[in-house]
Amino acid sequence: MGEDTHSETYAELASVGPYGVRPGHALITMVEPYPGHEFAYNRWYEDDHYYAGAMAMPWIYAGRRWVATRELQLLRYPAASGVAQPVTKGCYLSVYWMTEGRYAEHMKWTVGINQRLNRDGRVYHQREHVFTAFQDHEATVYRDGAAGPRDQHALDHPYAGLVLEVVDAQGPEQRGELLEWLCARHLPGRLAGSDAAMVTVFRPTPLPGDRMSYVRQVEGVDTRLTLLWFLEGDPRSHWQERYAGLDRAVDESGLGRVELVAPFVPTVPGTDRYVDELRQVVPAGALNQRDSKHS
Numbered sequence: 001m002g003e004d005t006h007s008e009t010y011a012e013l014a015s016v017g018p019y020g021v022r023p024g025h026a027l028i029t030m031v032e033p034y035p036g037h038e039f040a041y042n043r044w045y046e047d048d049h050y051y052a053g054a055m056a057m058p059w060i061y062a063g064r065r066w067v068a069t070r071e072l073q074l075l076r077y078p079a080a081s082g083v084a085q086p087v088t089k090g091c092y093l094s095v096y097w098m099t100e101g102r103y104a105e106h107m108k109w110t111v112g113i114n115q116r117l118n119r120d121g122r123v124y125h126q127r128e129h130v131f132t133a134f135q136d137h138e139a140t141v142y143r144d145g146a147a148g149p150r151d152q153h154a155l156d157h158p159y160a161g162l163v164l165e166v167v168d169a170q171g172p173e174q175r176g177e178l179l180e181w182l183c184a185r186h187l188p189g190r191l192a193g194s195d196a197a198m199v200t201v202f203r204p205t206p207l208p209g210d211r212m213s214y215v216r217q218v219e220g221v222d223t224r225l226t227l228l229w230f231l232e233g234d235p236r237s238h239w240q241e242r243y244a245g246l247d248r249a250v251d252e253s254g255l256g257r258v259e260l261v262a263p264f265v266p267t268v269p270g271t272d273r274y275v276d277e278l279r280q281v282v283p284a285g286a287l288n289q290r291d292s293k294h295s
Helices: 009-014 038-055 103-119 172-191 239-243 246-253 284-294
Strands: 023-033 060-067 092-099 127-142 161-169 196-204 224-231 256-266
Touching (some): 023 038, 038 103, 092 161, 127 172, 172 246, 239 256
Antiparallel strands (some): 127 196, 161 224, 161 256
């Protein structure tokens, strides 16, 4: 017989503590596979790590992967990004929702399981963590008020695109003012009449000292805000008129600086779709031929 892993602790944990449905915390991780490892990395993440390294863990209750083809990477700005150098780095973005109030418990589990996965040879090391942070939820701004999906649904609802925006306040004491300006003035006007149904706003938390060595410590813990724009259409459809000037609006507020605006589309779970578009723009004819094979 195998090792006895039975424990009554599970029942004890389930009977106490928060168990709401709102995304109190998030894991947001943007990763760049090493050149030549794109297909192998995608298969490892899709087939194993998405589940064993995230969804199977306590208090993570929703997740979704997103991808930036080369065409989408070339839309990113600013060129002098404080997040990605070059700004095109970071092909894949994974986002996970975590139950509010369960962050500390989850972190103990995630450190332990990732150490075990590494020992067991189940960590794919040929990739770089460009922007990986656990983050606390600050606000959600909706386009349609009470109508439509809520933020707890955002990773399960079939949104067609996502824009990652990272903003740094002028200093720690200005972050609260920046957050208030974003939620009360900037985001409502941007959302009105757009294809973006909501924007969730998070602030990063420092990673524990016993994190895996290949994940660097989070920057901007005292100044940074991370915005996720959930789009009902392809981000390329309205890029210039809707999303290309987000940095100018923040600059004009005098409250902060945009460090990254990056569009993504959802991956197709269990497939290698888009992997052949990570390093070069695929001609439209080839895209149509490829997409017909998926239909």
